[in-house]
Amino acid sequence: MTTTPVAPSRVGEFVREGSVQVAAVVVTYNSGATIDALIESLRPEAVDTTMRVIVADNASTDDTLDRLARHADVVVISTGGNLGYAGGINAAAAEAGAYGALLVLNPDLRVERGAVQALLDALRRDPSSGAAVPRILDRHGRTAESLFSEPTALRAWCDAVLGPLWRNRPGALTEWIRDPQAYDSPRCVDWATGAALLVSSAAARAVGEWDERFFLYSEETDYCRRIRDAGLHIRYQPAAIVHHSQGGSGASEQLDALLNVNRVRYMRKHAPRSAASYRMAVTVGALLRGRRASSQATVARYLRDERRWAELPQGTWLGSRGRTSAAVVIPAHDEERVISRTLGRLSEPIALGALETVVVCNGCSDRTADRAREIAGVRVVELSEPSKTGALNAGDAEASAWPRVYLDADIEFPSAAVPALVRALGADGVLAARPPFEYDSLGATALVRAYFRARARLPHLAQSLWGAGTYALNAAGHGRLGRFPEVIADDVHVDQLFRAEEKRIPLAPPVRVRTPRRAADLLRVLVRTRRGPAQQGLDSGRATARALLRSVRGPQSLWDASVFASVTLLARSRASRSRARAARWERDDSTR
Template sequence: MTSGMTNSTVDFSIIVVSYHNAGDLTGLIASIDAAAASSSWHATIVNNAPDEPLAPIFASHDRVTVVEAGANLGYSGGLNLGMAHAPRSRWTVFLNPDLTLHPRSLERLGAVLEAGAEAAVPLIVDAAGHRQDSLRREPSVIAAIGDALFGDSWIGRPEALSETVRSPGAYARAHNIEWATGAALAIRTGIADAIGDWDDQQFFMYSEETDYARRIRHHGGSIGFEPGAVVEHRAGGSGSSRALYALMEVNKLRYFQKWHGPAASGIFAVVLLVRNLIRPHRPGARTAVRALLSARARAELPGGDR
């Protein structure tokens, strides 16, 4: 672990989990000063890739601590390790490594928390500045059916028929949301302490942000979306494969089983199966079907048997 840990309370404690993201991290770290404006910050980077040491890169940076995990702990496990090594702070921010923060983005998220929200998320754009549809509704059987049948082909369908929020108006105004994709999330550190660790027992990666947001809301907290806080997300920076797609589908079911009960979860599982069966040429669809049906196949996915 590199030095750089501060003994005083900072405004923003930033937690980043890296898995072969050395090429992304310098850009992210370089963007934090302007994003935080006059607020203080410290970044804790958890390195899940033992074959790519990160400590030498940031050895001279007094506001960055690198924690070498020694193994791939997954996203949830990495975040938990990062929080255990992070300094005291007013706010905790969880960031993907493949982000660039726009000026004042962290400051604006902090203002949302200061105004009373327990958590806050930014507007996410791609490298060309185009909005990414990052806002989500609570998963439901009806939404899963709508997404299975229509995908992205009927953008203007009724809201209940999609988990993804696509309305441009929703991204133009500040409002409370149910959850958002997990590239960036700010939370009051006291609330993070109250709700506890990310669920690394069930979610190696994928659906961990859905679960964490549900726990914030279950605790009585609100999650504010702030369009004035903008971050750029490099598509594909977290990697993709057939196994990762299958894990994403399996973890959607694990989340549903955790929060929605056995009867609804059985229907949800059938919808997930049908969605992948009717699109067999989608990369990972056949792997997902096997994993949804077989405990042995699930144990072969990243993160092993959970």
């Protein structure tokens, strides 16, 4: 039942414009039962600290927005969907204006008087501190175990096997900091729960946005790791106290699975050589420590079967009805088997008019156009001649909105990546961008998996606009491009137009790139891929060889690098011997 919003008191007014000492960002999702208490607990803090409060609402369906409307001095923005915790923080922080420190708070917190000032003092006393975290009291008034050590495979195995059997084991053998005395005095920690975190403006600039690939869980582990990687500390300040009801995200078997899967994703990002062992340890821990037998089995199934990870909760974005945020241009040549899958990920914002979407069928002899027209809001252009760059130019002529996303017809583009791309392309000096991508090699042969494991270790390839099957330009970036020339690799051409500082890859939910399933399919794709840069006089072979050698850290990576080098050399040889067939479009049909 919806309760009547309570009119706020005016102990302290928040500042909506201008520079402030603290910008407090809150992410809400059906938080009507708790948001008033948080805001009211912040008002006394605003008496002696200039503060702006920005709330990013992730499409609440309860009375959250009604309650927020009663606080006229709170900045409220709608994210257009459920972007998750990291996505909401990024959306709110983008509206924070000028500040000395950014205060990230869960909506189900209450802040004790003086807590914000104590956190500010902790940052000021130690210039090497990039963030400060408070003592958290649970609903019973007890100090919550909210401090942690950096995840390692050893710690994960000890937590899985020893668990509560040896709670007071040394810190090297557990991720949790459980010693009660550790919570009684200030100290530096590796990371802390993201329920309450004060980040200095310098650290926020150095670290950048939160990683939206995590959606929920492990995003704070990642953010704190990046603070430490920037040479700064996370300081725990027990004099700063907040109360946490610890029920904001709810509970379900799928959320339990997401929590554990994201722990594995974190290791793949920061310690990939330990990720396999860590994943096994987390799986064992889920079986031994699950609350219920059904929960144990569910979490373990998700951890073992990576194909099911796409079923777990993830960010969604719908946009606002009738308010176009971007345009999407999709060139398609005989793509009836995949076009519905690609458009399906974007169908809701397309139907609402938030994404202007143009599918250009070029030289199609199948039902690609019919399939595309089945998605409400999609405009279809049909060309008689097969030409990808011709289709891109035709799509540009049809579309009107900016920024503009160019998307291959077989790439799964998550709708939740759109807001991050729009923010990135709105930044000063940025002209081109793309979301991150992840390879889907499930079902591929061992040689194909080895090739893409090696490729994922080459940072210079991951930092280019090409290779993801999508990129985006704002109007100024497109002005530099003009019309797409008749080239094999349009993404390589676009990448070469911009300096590194003019390109951005935000930490958005990744697009999914399905790799070829067989070595022969991979080779065909690589032959065509090699022709693209060669046509434009580009050759990154030496840089790739050097990066490949640096990527070798053991027998597994040596094998992967050897496969990568062998397949690449074979593809280069075939590409150079087959110039007469250069006009032929060689694509991977094994994933279609």
